[in-house]
Amino acid sequence: MADSWSSSVDAHLDWAPGSGRKALADAVRKAIRDGRWQPGAVVPSTRALAHDLGIARGTVTRVYSDLAAEGYLESSQGAPTKVATAGAGPEAIPETAYARKPSPRWNLEPGRPDPSLFPRDLWATAAKRVLQHTPNETFGYGEPRGSLVLRTTLAAYIGRSRGVIADPARIVVCAGFSQAITVLGKALQDLGITEMAFEDPSFNRFRNLAEASGQQIVGVPVDEHGLRVDQLTSPSVVVTPAHQAPIGVTMAPNRRTALAGSGAIVIEDDYDGEFRYDRHQVGALQALAPERVVYSGTASKSLAPSLRLSWLALPRFLVDPVIAALEATGTHPGVLEQLILADMISTRAYDRHVRRCRAEYRSRRDKVVAALPAHLKPHGISAGLHLMLPLSREVEATVPGIAARHSLAIHTLAAHRMTGADNPNGLIVGYGAPARNQFAGTLNALQKLLAEL
Known part of the structure; x- marks a missing residue:
C-alpha cells in the first residue's frame, strides 16, 4: 500500500548511476539541506525511486532507513515516508558568526611569528629522545601545574636568560598566555581582587579575556618611559616592561622600581623577551619583587602559537589559587609537548633555535626600517616581532581602507x-607574520600603503 502514495518532492538528485549507497544517501541529505525536499513533504516510494534510478529497491530501503535514524526522514507503519519537519531543513544549519572570511594576501599583524621557522628537525630529534626514555605512566593524567621535568628546566632557564627568581614548585604551565591571563583573573577574583589595570594602549585580546574572567578592566597611560606608575590605583596590573606592546618602549628603571614597590600585584607579560637586537635584553621586573610580581613567559613567539605552552612563576600566596583556577578549566597542555620543550631547553637546542630566529627577525626589522619614507621613524627599541610607526589620528583613520585595497592585514x-584623546596614534607593523618566501611581497604591499598615506 505504501507505494501508492504520491510524492510531493522533486525526485531529481545529484547522484551518478553506479556510485553506490553512500553517495545516494549524501544526495538525499543534500536535497533536504538545500530545501529541494521541503520539511513535511512526502518522498518518492522505495519502489518508485529505485525504478527511476535503476537500482535495487533494497538499496533505497536501506538509505531511507539510515536517514530516518539520522533524523532526516520520518516514517511510520501505514503512512508515507516524509522529510522530517524539524532539524533537517536549511534552518538546521545556520550561518555561524565565526565563518571563515577570505584572508588578505599579505599579513603584517602583530603578535604572530613566522610558522615556517618552526624547528621541525630539532623538535623531531627531541621527540624521539623523549619517547625512547619516557616511562609508561607519563601517558596517564599529568599533574595540573605541569610536568615537573619542564618546571624544573624552566626554573633554570628563565633564571639564566631573564634573571627570574624561580622555584619549580611555584611554576605553573598553561595552555598559552590566553589561558594564563584567564586563570590569573579568576584566581585574583577568588582572593577578592576584582579590578585589573592594563597599559593603555595594549593588545585588546588579553583585556577581553581578563574581563571575561570576572575582572573590571581599567587603563593606565603609557609614555616614552613606559607605564605611568603614578596613575596606577588598581590592586593588580598587567605590564609588558621589556618591550611595551604595542608602543615598543622599555619601562624606565625608576618606574620599574616604583611599580615593584607600589603594592599592586604585577603580572609581567614577557611575551618576546628573547628578541632584543640592539643590545642584551634587560632583566625581568620579577626579580625586584618576586612575592608581588607574576612572571609570564611563552613559547608562542619562539616556537609556535599552536603548541599552547606558557608558564607562570608565581608569588607564594598565588600558587594554590592559580592551580585551583587552572584545574577548574579542565584544559592542560599536552605532557609530551612539555617534555619535548624541556629536552630542547636542557640540550641547548632551544637556545640555538632562538639565536637563528633572532637573526631572522632582526634582518626583517632592518629591511622594514630601510624601506620606510624618510619622515617615518619607528617608535621604541629594536626588539620583538613588531614596530610602531607614529601617525596623526586623521592619517591613522585612513589605514584600514588603503590596506584593504592592497590586500594587507595590518x-x-x-x-x-x-581611553583618552592624548593616547598615541600609529601603525603597528608585525614583521614576524609573513613566511620567508612571502616577506618581499609583504614589504612591497607595506610600501604601497605608506605611499598613499
Missing part, C-alpha cells in the same frame, strides 16, 4: 587604545 593603535 593593525593601527585605534583597535588597542582604551
Whole structure:
C-alpha cells in the first residue's frame, strides 16, 4: 500500500548511476539541506525511486532507513515516508558568526611569528629522545601545574636568560598566555581582587579575556618611559616592561622600581623577551619583587602559537589559587609537548633555535626600517616581532581602507587604545607574520600603503 502514495518532492538528485549507497544517501541529505525536499513533504516510494534510478529497491530501503535514524526522514507503519519537519531543513544549519572570511594576501599583524621557522628537525630529534626514555605512566593524567621535568628546566632557564627568581614548585604551565591571563583573573577574583589595570594602549585580546574572567578592566597611560606608575590605583596590573606592546618602549628603571614597590600585584607579560637586537635584553621586573610580581613567559613567539605552552612563576600566596583556577578549566597542555620543550631547553637546542630566529627577525626589522619614507621613524627599541610607526589620528583613520585595497592585514593603535584623546596614534607593523618566501611581497604591499598615506 505504501507505494501508492504520491510524492510531493522533486525526485531529481545529484547522484551518478553506479556510485553506490553512500553517495545516494549524501544526495538525499543534500536535497533536504538545500530545501529541494521541503520539511513535511512526502518522498518518492522505495519502489518508485529505485525504478527511476535503476537500482535495487533494497538499496533505497536501506538509505531511507539510515536517514530516518539520522533524523532526516520520518516514517511510520501505514503512512508515507516524509522529510522530517524539524532539524533537517536549511534552518538546521545556520550561518555561524565565526565563518571563515577570505584572508588578505599579505599579513603584517602583530603578535604572530613566522610558522615556517618552526624547528621541525630539532623538535623531531627531541621527540624521539623523549619517547625512547619516557616511562609508561607519563601517558596517564599529568599533574595540573605541569610536568615537573619542564618546571624544573624552566626554573633554570628563565633564571639564566631573564634573571627570574624561580622555584619549580611555584611554576605553573598553561595552555598559552590566553589561558594564563584567564586563570590569573579568576584566581585574583577568588582572593577578592576584582579590578585589573592594563597599559593603555595594549593588545585588546588579553583585556577581553581578563574581563571575561570576572575582572573590571581599567587603563593606565603609557609614555616614552613606559607605564605611568603614578596613575596606577588598581590592586593588580598587567605590564609588558621589556618591550611595551604595542608602543615598543622599555619601562624606565625608576618606574620599574616604583611599580615593584607600589603594592599592586604585577603580572609581567614577557611575551618576546628573547628578541632584543640592539643590545642584551634587560632583566625581568620579577626579580625586584618576586612575592608581588607574576612572571609570564611563552613559547608562542619562539616556537609556535599552536603548541599552547606558557608558564607562570608565581608569588607564594598565588600558587594554590592559580592551580585551583587552572584545574577548574579542565584544559592542560599536552605532557609530551612539555617534555619535548624541556629536552630542547636542557640540550641547548632551544637556545640555538632562538639565536637563528633572532637573526631572522632582526634582518626583517632592518629591511622594514630601510624601506620606510624618510619622515617615518619607528617608535621604541629594536626588539620583538613588531614596530610602531607614529601617525596623526586623521592619517591613522585612513589605514584600514588603503590596506584593504592592497590586500594587507595590518593593525593601527585605534583597535588597542582604551581611553583618552592624548593616547598615541600609529601603525603597528608585525614583521614576524609573513613566511620567508612571502616577506618581499609583504614589504612591497607595506610600501604601497605608506605611499598613499
